[in-house]
Amino acid sequence: MSWMNSTQLERVYSLGSLAVLFLLGLVLPSGARSLVVQIMVLCIFAMAYDMCLGFTDQCSLGHSVFFGAGAYGVVLSIVWLKLGLIPAILAGALAGLVVGIPLGVVSVRLSEAYFVIVTAIISAVFHLLAMDMTWLTGGDDGMSVSLPKLSLGLAELSVYNPYTNYYLVFILLLGSYWLLRRVLEAPLGRIFVAIRENQKRVLFLGYHVERYKLVAYLISAVFSGLAGGLYAVTLRYASADYFGFYWSVLPIVWCLIGGLGTLSGCWIGVALMCVFQYYVSAWFTYYLLIFGVLILVVLRVSRRGVLGYLATRR
Amino acid sequence: MPEAFLTVLFLFINGLIWGLVVALIALGLALIFGVMGIVNMAHGDLYMAGAVLAFFLGPMLGDFWLGLLAVPFAIALIAGPIERYVLRPYEGHPAATMIATVGISFILQQLALAFYGGIPKKMDPPWTASFSLLGVDYPGYRLLVAAVSVAILVGIWFFLYRSSLGILIRASIEDRQMAQAMGINTSRVLVFTFVLGCVLAAVAGVLAAPVTQVSYLMGTDAALLSFIVVIIGGLGSLAGAVVAALAICSLEGVLSAILTPVQSKAAIFFLMVIILMLRPRGIFGHGNG
Numbered sequence: 145m146s147w148m149n150s151t152q153l154e155r156v157y158s159l160g161s162l163a164v165l166f167l168l169g170l171v172l173p174s175g176a177r178s179l180v181v182q183i184m185v186l187c188i189f190a191m192a193y194d195m196c197l198g199f200t201d202q203c204s205l206g207h208s209v210f211f212g213a214g215a216y217g218v219v220l221s222i223v224w225l226k227l228g229l230i231p232a233i234l235a236g237a238l239a240g241l242v243v244g245i246p247l248g249v250v251s252v253r254l255s256e257a258y259f260v261i262v263t264a265i266i267s268a269v270f271h272l273l274a275m276d277m278t279w280l281t282g283g284d285d286g287m288s289v290s291l292p293k294l295s296l297g298l299a300e301l302s303v304y305n306p307y308t309n310y311y312l313v314f315i316l317l318l319g320s321y322w323l324l325r326r327v328l329e330a331p332l333g334r335i336f337v338a339i340r341e342n343q344k345r346v347l348f349l350g351y352h353v354e355r356y357k358l359v360a361y362l363i364s365a366v367f368s369g370l371a372g373g374l375y376a377v378t379l380r381y382a383s384a385d386y387f388g389f390y391w392s393v394l395p396i397v398w399c400l401i402g403g404l405g406t407l408s409g410c411w412i413g414v415a416l417m418c419v420f421q422y423y424v425s426a427w428f429t430y431y432l433l434i435f436g437v438l439i440l441v442v443l444r445v446s447r448r449g450v451l452g453y454l455a456t457r458r
Numbered sequence: 459m460p461e462a463f464l465t466v467l468f469l470f471i472n473g474l475i476w477g478l479v480v481a482l483i484a485l486g487l488a489l490i491f492g493v494m495g496i497v498n499m500a501h502g503d504l505y506m507a508g509a510v511l512a513f514f515l516g517p518m519l520g521d522f523w524l525g526l527l528a529v530p531f532a533i534a535l536i537a538g539p540i541e542r543y544v545l546r547p548y549e550g551h552p553a554a555t556m557i558a559t560v561g562i563s564f565i566l567q568q569l570a571l572a573f574y575g576g577i578p579k580k581m582d583p584p585w586t587a588s589f590s591l592l593g594v595d596y597p598g599y600r601l602l603v604a605a606v607s608v609a610i611l612v613g614i615w616f617f618l619y620r621s622s623l624g625i626l627i628r629a630s631i632e633d634r635q636m637a638q639a640m641g642i643n644t645s646r647v648l649v650f651t652f653v654l655g656c657v658l659a660a661v662a663g664v665l666a667a668p669v670t671q672v673s674y675l676m677g678t679d680a681a682l683l684s685f686i687v688v689i690i691g692g693l694g695s696l697a698g699a700v701v702a703a704l705a706i707c708s709l710e711g712v713l714s715a716i717l718t719p720v721q722s723k724a725a726i727f728f729l730m731v732i733i734l735m736l737r738p739r740g741i742f743g744h745g746n747g
Contacts, residue, residue, distance in 0.1 A: 203553035205499075205560075250731055254738055257552035257693055260497055261685050262734065268682045269727045276720040389678075393560055400557070430572050436564030440544060443558055 158408035162318060169310040178378070181310055183411075183418045184317045185374045186394075190402070190410035191324055192367030193395035198405035199328065200360040201340040203256070206263030208391035209247065209270045210240040210365045214372025215382040216281060219289045229294045229303060233316075233373050240369015241362060248361040253354050267392050274384035286383025289376070303377065313374060320367055324407060327363065336360050340405065397435075400442050464592065466715050471591075473711020474704060475600050478607035479662045481703035484684040485614065485696060486658035492631040492694030493651040496545055496555040500563035502681025504656045507566055508533065508663025509672045510574050513581055522584035526664050533660040534653045541652035549648070563677075570674035578673035603665045610661065611700060618696070627651055631694060682723075683707070686730050691742055698742030 168180055189211060196202045217239025221227045227235060251262050274281045281287070293300045294308060301308045327333050335356050338346045347353050376382040385391075395410075398417060403409030425431040483505055490498050508529050515532070516525035540562060548554035583599035590596070618624035629637040630647050638644045662680075670676065687706055691698030706726060713722035733741065 197553075201553075203556065205556065250734060254734070257491065257495070257497055258689065258734075258738065260552055260556045261689055261693075262730075264499070265682060265685050265689070265727065265730070268678075269724060272720050272723055276718070393564075396557055396560075430568045432564045433568035433572070436561040436568065439561030439564070440558060443554065443561070444547070 154406055154408060158321065158411075161408070161411055162321070165314060165317070169307065169314060174306060177306055177310060179418065179422060181313050181378050182375075183415050184313045185371055185378055186398070186414045186418065187411045188317055188320045188374065189368055189371035190395050190398040190414050191320060191407055192364045192371060194399050194404065194407055194410050195324065195336075195360055195367070196364040197396065198399055198407070198410075199333070199336040199340055200357050201343075202252070202357060202361060203260050203396075204263040204361075204364075205260055205389075205392050205396075206247070206265075206267035206270075207364070207368050207395055208267045208387050208389065209243055210368035211372035211375070211391050212270065212274060212382075212384070212387035213239040213243040214369030214374075215376035215386045217369060218373035218376045219287055219382040220280075222289050222292060223287070227292075229292050229377070232292075233370065233377065236373020236376070237366050237370040240365045240367070240372070243369075244362050244365025248358050248365065252358045252361055264389075264392070267387065267389060271384065271387040271389070274387045281382075281384050283384050286381055286385070288381050291377060291380060309378065313378065316370070316374060320370065321408060324363075324367070328407065332356075332359070337405075393439075397439055397442065400439075464594070466712055467592075468594065468596075469711040469715050470708050471596075471711075472600075473708040473714075475604045475607075476711065477704040477707030478604050478611070479666050480680065480683055480687060480707050481700045482607055482610060482658045482662040482665075483680055484687040484691070484699040484703045485611070486655035486662075487684055487688050488691070488694055488696050488699040489627075489651055489658075490655035491688070492696070493627060493634070494545075494648050495550045495552055496548075496652070497552045497559065498655070499556055499559040499681075500566060501559075501656075501659050501684065502677030502679075503563045503566040503570075504533065504537070504659040504677070505663040505666075505680045506570060506674060506677035507536070508660030509581075509667040509676060510570050510663075510674070511660070512664040512667050513574070513579065513672050516581075516584075522668075526661065529660050529664050530657040533657050537653045537656035538649055541649050545652070546648075567674055567677070574672075574674055576674065578671040578676075581668045581672055583668035599668060603669065606665060607662075610658075614658075623647075623650070683710075686726060688740075690730055690733050690740055692740030695740065695742040698740060702741065 165180070165184065169177065172180060189207075192210075193204075193207055196204050196207070214236040217236035218232045221232045221235040222229075225235075247263075247266055251259055251266070254262055275283050277283075291303050293302050294312065303309045303312060328336070335346065335351060338351075339353055339356060339360075343353055346356075372386060375386070394417070398413035399410045401413030401416060402411060403413075421431065424434060428434065483501065486504075487498060487501050490496050490501075511529045511532055512522070512525045515528050516522045519525055519528060544562065545555060545558055548558055583597065585599045585602055587598040588595045589598050589601065616624075618628060626637070626642050626647050627650070629640070629642060630644060630651070634644065637647075663676075666680075683706070684703070687702045688699050690706065691700075691702030706729075709729075710722050710726055713725055717725060
């Protein structure tokens with residue numbers, strides 16, 4: 145890897161993976177294709193989480209709230225407001241933002257340990273409420289939804305066509321990656337990284353640290369909402385389970401495996417975990433046991449993850 | 459006396475007794491955080507482990523109370539190595555310890571699911587006597603739980619404030635580096651504190667087992683409540699944890715007269731948010747959280 149620095153490596157790797165994903169959509173059999181669609185949706189979630197933990201060092205244990213809010217934002221706006229597919233997906237992202245603002249205002253100014261615990265409490269309480277308010281969420285059974293057609297001005301496409309579904313998700317992954325990359329390369333992103341590296345020094349330089357942390361938190365909330373919405377679209381289903389603790393822990397594991405603070409490194413984590421879950425949970429009932437051991441092993445072996453490991457190996 | 463008043467009074471007493479159990483859990487959480495900066499996400503599962511172990515050990519030893527005495531040793535055998543070999547490298551980094559203990563939490567839950575099963579089971583209280591309180595039959599075991607919890611809390615207080623090891627622990631909470639510089643064997647203090655915190659949670663689990671149902675997910679609820687308690691009381695503040703536990707649980711008990719359980723949880727949650735807005739380090743909190 146001596147002929148590339150870490151930024152170039154990251155660039156080549158992400159564009160390469162996007163190109164591979166684009167081609168995979170044409171050739172994969174249907175079973176594997178739906179697995180890859182799920183992986184792409186969760187990649188958006190993982191990138192959103194990386195904005196929080198990887199770039200501003202805010203270890204949130206409550207991102208399932210945004211994921212669930214996004215999923216219900218999409219489902220409810222289709223069922224109740226009869227929105228089209230694109231507006232509904234945007235409504236999902238908006239739901240993430242709407243939930244994120246009050247939670248962010250409360251939690252961002254807390255110190256590290258308080259932040260971790262308070263976000264965990266928030267997600268637990270939202271989970272309880274979602275399970276309880278069955279009239280709104282359908283509770284544990286969830287809600288199914290039949291999707292409207294995707295109208296693109298000239299043509300109308302059905303997302304029940306697997307290709308449409310695949311490339312809709314692909315384009316949104318591409319768009320999210322591009323947007324987040326732009327944010328990180330702008331001065332705003334530099335401040336995020338500076339806050340991660342040394343929060344006190346940034347404060348001394350005269351930046352309003354809490355405000356920037358809140359912005360990062362909200363960006364994270366919006367894209368988590370988008371991911372939750374897309375997840376509901378691909379499964380045509382949302383349930384109170386999306387608010388569960390498991391969905392808050394998953395993004396941490398993805399980012400740790402793939403590499404914190406690399407934006408696209410977490411894709412490796414998502415892909416590995418999804419394939420792992422797909423095959424292991426089929427033959428081993430106590431799959432979460434292995435999941436727990438995996439968390440400990442990953443945390444011990446490398447805090448920079450796979451991509452961080454490759455980038456520093458010269 | 460009017461019926462409604464009696465109901466509220468009994469809900470209050472129930473809440474207070476539950477608060478004493480939660481105080482044990484939260485005290486363990488606060489001790490562990492205060493001394494080593496570990497946010498123990500597996501704390502609720504140690505509470506569950508205590509209850510499950512009591513379910514097995516009680517009948518095996520033939521007596522519930524022997525089980526209560528045996529559980530701390532079993533938990534110490536689990537918790538000691540966890541602190542020394544799993545958590546030690548991450549101490550002082552709340553985020554990393556949190557992630558590691560989440561892993562431990564998954565492992566404990568799944569082990570309980572594998573060996574105990576997924577169906578909640580009822581455990582018979584070891585003492586079936588009941589008292590007549592204001593003309594209403596009240597289960598004596600609950601009063602016994604309260605008495606044992608108070609005894610343990612007083613014992614912990616004497617241990618922390620009147621024994622030499624307790625002074626070492628409090629010195630490590632105050633300033634870990636300085637304690638080390640003064641020649642305190644902090645490694646020993648760390649293992650001991652972690653074990654003590656976990657044992658407190660497990661003992662709470664044993665005491666609560668005959669009152670609630672024993673299931674592999676019973677820790678989730680207790681963990682949520684004790685996290686709210688330590689946040690309101692102030693992280694690392696031992697007195698804060700106990701006071702907040704009693705206040706919150708009796709309040710939750712009274713609220714359950716008019717609200718559903720989930721609604722009263724949500725009300726407690728909003729109370730926590732308001733307190734955090736006013737005092738970001740909790741009511742008794744100070745220093746670095």
